Amino acid sequence: MNDLQQYFDSIQPRYYINEIASLGFTRLFRKMAVQKVKNYRDKRVLDLMSGQGENLEFLKDHNENTKIVTLDFSSAMNMKLFSTFKKKLTINQIQDDFFKNQIPDRSMDIILCSYGTKTIEENNKKFFVDELSRIIDEKGEIMIVEFVKPKTPWRFSCVKWYIEVLVSKIFGNEFGKLFHYINKNDSLEDMREQFNHNGLFIISHKRYLDLVEILHVKRN
Known part of the structure; x- marks a missing residue:
């Protein structure tokens, strides 16, 4: 278990404080991002670095054929996600480090990642984008x-x-x-450029309040 895993396991019982401390902005921009995808019906969804499943409450127009996979390396976060959504959604939970994932090529229709990329080391960002580009299916x-x-x-x-x-x-x-992670995360521009290099289409990339960025990418 690495330091980040230990940190998130230890902080989980008080993780709700993040929402309070952010004055509601984490929830606002999470909802804005997740609902840019207009339809989750019959889709294969990967919620990456899923935490307690905060993204899942904002899925629009999902149905019983919506297949949801969550991936997070924190056992405490995974247990909280399971207890929250076990009666609401059918979810395949993966407890693992994304950089060791075995998710098949072109196996997902939608990939969501909220507030997880800032902890990625600079030398791993290209691999991260390449993996998302590998996993996402046509359209x-x-x-x-x-x-x-x-x-x-x-x-x-x-x-x-x-x-x-x-x-x-x-x-x-x-x-x-x-703040340590925010301070070293200038923008999502490097990820945008790598997605572009990988042949994916950038639908939008916007900065809000000079503090939050949302990057929306599609495979044609």
Whole structure:
């Protein structure tokens, strides 16, 4: 078990604090991203770095033929996801490191990844995008939403103070660690370029509040 796995296992009982500390913005942009995909009916859906399954409540127009696979390396997160959705959705849960995944080629119609890419090391980003490009099927859509480092100096200073000082003081230092990952994540531009290089079509790539980016990609 690596340090990140231990961190997420330990923080799971208080993970709801992320929603509070973000003033609702994580939920807002998660919903916006997931619902850019208009129809989940009869689709094969991969919720990547799925956490507690926060994306799943926003799936639009899904049915009994919607096949959902979740992948996360945290056992605590997986257990919480199972307890929340076991009576609502049929889910195939995979507890594994994505970089060791054995998901077949072209086996998914939709891939969702919310707030998970900022922890990926720079030298692994190309492999990450290449794997998503391998897994997504024809006409399939990939949706990534992530916190990014603000470009505007005053916004950067405000975010740094808010997370490292205020959030840490109120909720604990473990929640202040978020800024470390935001600070090294300039944008999703490098992923966008790699998807483009792999022959996928960029439907949209937008930055909101100089803090969150949503990247929407499709295989033609």
